[in-house]
Amino acid sequence: MSTGFTEPAKSNPSGFFAEAKKHLGQNFLHEKGVIDKIVQAIDPKPGDAIVEIGPGQGALTFPLLRRHGEVTAIEFDRDLHAPLQAAAREHGTLRLIEGDVLGVDFSKLAAALGVEKIRLAGNLPYNLSSPILFHALDHAAAIRDMHFMLQKEVVERMAAGPGSKVYGRLSVMLQAYCTVTPLFVVPPGAFRPAPKVDSAVVRLVPKPLERIEVQDRAVFANVVRAAFGQRRKTLRNALNGVADGASIEAAGLRPDARAEQVEVAGFAKLANLLAPG
Incomplete structure (x- = not known):
């Protein structure tokens, strides 16, 4: 019976082929030039704990292993586990976590890896990108930085400022806790199968506690959700x-303004006024 895997080919940087599963939102990166740019952007250093979300065929995993020697990867698709482990042996040490990334406690993972902070990377499934980003925010204190490939439209929303048509809840929530830097656009042809949209790579760096203006995360999230709900x-x-x-008005905002006109600091000030205690 066919496993869906074939012998490695020189044109495939990941070292093995697997059929992409549409229901899992899989689009496997294969363009070497793009992969090299991502590795350069991450720029792993000795002692770093690199954690990749969704290694897929290992297109990014194996170059990171060759560069850094060790990578921890979280993969939901069980059919990819054995091929990943087998192909990784010639590149470095791959620690593979089997399961849903939304169920992984990044704070506990950092402790298990013996570091204070991990570095996240990955080509995120477009249908789960926002939940994964919010999950990472919940553990931002244990994350040094994040380098993600996402739909270009999502990256634009993440980095948008007040007044932009795409400035919204995602923009405010991420920018309250992270510095968001779009890096470069990736065309559909860099993937197999090719998606119908452009992608982009973005860097997120969690802010140190003293630079976070939010006092109560739950109140802040509730205010932002309600403001952009309509x-x-x-x-x-x-x-x-x-x-x-x-x-x-006490927060310095106009009651007749709309949410997309309000800066992140304005939402933080209003939430702080509403926070208990």
């Missing part, structure tokens, strides 16, 4: 039941 509404209407007009 983008056409003014803050007074969108935040009805969350914050009254007096509180909005």
Whole structure:
């Protein structure tokens, strides 16, 4: 019975082939020039704990192993585990975690790897990119930086500023806790199968605690969620039941403004005013 894998080919930097599973959102990166640029952007140093999300066929995993010697990878697709382990032996030490990344406690993983902070990397499945990003935010204190490949549109939303049509909840939540830097665009042809959209690589660096203006993460998340829940509404209407007009004005915001006009610091100030204690 066919396993879906064939003998390694020189044109395939990952070392083996696997059929992409559409229901898992798999698009395997194969363009060597793009892979090299990602590795250069990550620039692993001795002592770094590199953790890759979704290694797939190992297109990024094996160059990182050759450069760094050790990589921990989280892979949901069980059919890829044995081929990844087998192909990795000639490149370095691969620690493979089997399961859903959303169930991995990055703080505990850092402790298990004997480091204070891990470095995340990966070509994220587009249908799960936002949940994975928010999961990483929950463990930002244990993460030094993140280098992710995402749909270009998502990266644009992540880095957007107030006044932009794509500035929204994702922009505010990420920028409150991280410095977001888009790095470069990746065309569809760099993947197999080719997606219908452009992709982009982005770097996120969690801010040190003293630079985070948010006092209560839950209150902040609730304010931002409500504000952008109905983008056409003014803050007074969108935040009805969350914050009254007096509180909005006390935070230095206009109750008749819309969420996309408010800077991250403005949301943080309002949430801090509403936080208990």
